Amino acid sequence: MTSKRAQNLSFSVFSWGVLGILTAYISVVILTLLLRVEGSSYGNTLLSGRSLSTIRLSVVSATIASVLALFFAVPISYLLARKSFPGKNLVDTLLDVPIVLSPVALGTALLVLLGSEPGRFFEDNIITFTFAVPGIVLAQFSIVVALAIRSLKAVFEQIDPRYEDVAYFLGSNRWRTFLTVTLPLAKSGIVASFILAWARAIGEFGATITVAGAVRGKTETIPSAIYLGLAEVDIQETLVYVLLLIFVAVAVLLAVRLLTARVLR
Amino acid sequence: MIKTRGVCARFDSFRLEDIELDVGEGEHFVLVGPSGAGKTLLMEIVLGLRRYSEGEVVVAGRLVQGEPIDSVPISYVPQDLAVFPHLSVRDNITFGGRARGVDQQWASRKLEELSALLNIGHILDRRSPSTLSIGEKQRVALARALFIEPRVLFLDEPFSSIDYYIKRQLIQKLREIKDALGVTVFQVTHDHQEAFMLADRIAVMFEGRIAQAGSPCELQREPGTLEVARFLLAQNIFEGEVVEVDPRSDRVKTRVGELLFTSTAANGLSCGQKVSVVIRPEEVHVIRPDRPLGPKVQDNLFAAHIDTRIPTPGGYILVTHIDGLGRPVEIHLSSCAFDDLALEDRSTVPVSLKAESLWLIPR
Secondary structure (H helix, E strand, O other): HHHHHHHHHHHHHHHHHHHHHHHHHHHHHHHHHHHHHHHHHHHHHHHHHHHHHHHHHHHHHHHHHHHHHHHHHHHHHHHHHEEEEEEEHHHHHHHHHHOOOOEEEEEEHHHHHHHHHHHHHHHHHHHOOOHHHHHHHHHHHHHOOOOOOHHHHHHHHOOOOOHHHHHHHHOOOOOHHHHHHHHHHHHHHHHHHHHHHHHHHHHHOHHHHHHOOOOOOOOOOOHHHHHHHHHOOOOHHHHHHHHHHHHHHHHHHHHHHHHHHHHHH | OOOEEEEEEEEEEEEEEEEEEEEOOEEEEEOOOOOOOHHHHHHHHOOOOOOOOOEEEEEOEEEOOOOOOOOOOEEEEEEEEEOOOOOOHHHEEEEEHHHHOOOOHHHHHHHHHHHHHHOOHEEEEOOOHHHHHHHHHHHHHHHHHOOOOOOOOEEOOOOOOOOOOHHHHHHHHHHHHHHHHHEEEEEEEHHHHHHHHHHHHHEEEEEEEEEEEEEHEEEEEHHHHHHHHOOOOOEEEEEEEEEEOOOOEEEEEEEEEEEEEEEEOOOOOOOOOOEEEEHHHHHEEEEEOOOOOOHOOOEEEEEEEEEEEEOOEEEEEEEEEEOOOOOOOOEEEEHHHHOOOOOOOOOEEEEEOOHHOOEEEEO
């Protein structure tokens, strides 16, 4: 009995110990950053015209990319959650590729596509992506749409299809059922998914820099500003940007946690 | 109104086989069977929510195959009720009206009528159904289903998970509603008592097959198979052999252990045939020593020795044995009958296993 109690105690010590080490590790990383940044750097960096345009570009592009991603992800994830069709596994796997693929590889693939004959025609006559702002949105969208599909599929799977069946028999067509029953029930999950996609988009670097480059004042997002700051050894400005992304990450994770709890309830 | 012919379907390793059903207009039809018998699957096929591989399902003259029909209003109350959590109680009930674009005045009148019928006036203004009790939710789901004045109402285990008192009230209410509105009801339940209380016709289902269909009276008097008899809680099942068939009086004598049982309705049985002899515990008649024997209790008279008395709500189950039978006989007796007869534990009582209540099922 004593030996069992000792083993139980050692298990608790082990699991709490591991939790403590990892929490301390992440806290130390953030704390070191905070201590390293001089007080005046916040104002100097965040209030400078260049920074403001960098932050504005990041926020706007991430918002457009996330809205676009949701426009595709909502119907697609609903279909994947509800319907079976031939080749579903293949489609599902294909849609997951951007999640697993290295962003720089995805960016390269996009560059190759844009460099092809139809791609060049599209760029010349409709929208220019390469080394331009739309390229940032395209890169961010390509990365976050898969993430949005994944998270929304789980949301729709949680909603009992019986609600839709009942609504259908009561006289509601599929569109009306989707808009008045399914979407309101998925509301918190959709908002959580949007926030998650937005946070991922604002922190996206590999695909963005490959497609749109990092041209100061033109295609400079927060992550590319960090990259450029490191290259130019402007440590203070770089660290302020890093802390800004950390702040966004913490805020987003807290918001998503609260919203997900509402969905589950 | 609902007709299925030779319907077969496969879902993973489970099969529905050769389902033949007929539900008439205005009929209350109950599909009853143990959990896992395939009742909900069959209901979903009839609703058009699932596809089948063989046969034919026709609802209101329209063929149904994996797509719900729109030609007649149909309402569906699933087992979990699916009361919309994001809508108020009032909006839940009137959902069908909005979807069908009905006149506002008509909708208000209908809401009033249903809230009076189902006693839900006091909860109409609740902003969320999450605060409703399960019994209230059942009534809201029923009101929502009835709001569109359906020709057919599908109910999947509508009274499961509610306490007995509310269940009895709702059963009574459902009978009133059905009579008042003349709606055809297709109901699924695992509770045979509920089925008997509500149904005009019952189909008993086991492992994907319909074992028997008929009126409650037919099922009670003549269960077609031993499985049906067991499901309908006939505890008294004995193995025997037919020894005499009198075609003129339609009476049959069957040897069970060392005893001879007389029963009516020969049903094509012949001498030497092995049968199961079944009698419901309620049909075992305890003879009052001080009274003359009535015409129905003159056969199969035996002395039953009380071994155990199990209390039930309102009465007792007496587990008895009859010498020469070899198996215990259960008798259901109300408390007042038990007191009136001044019975005691371990006493012996004269009983009649009523001839017309004995079922003979060929083995």
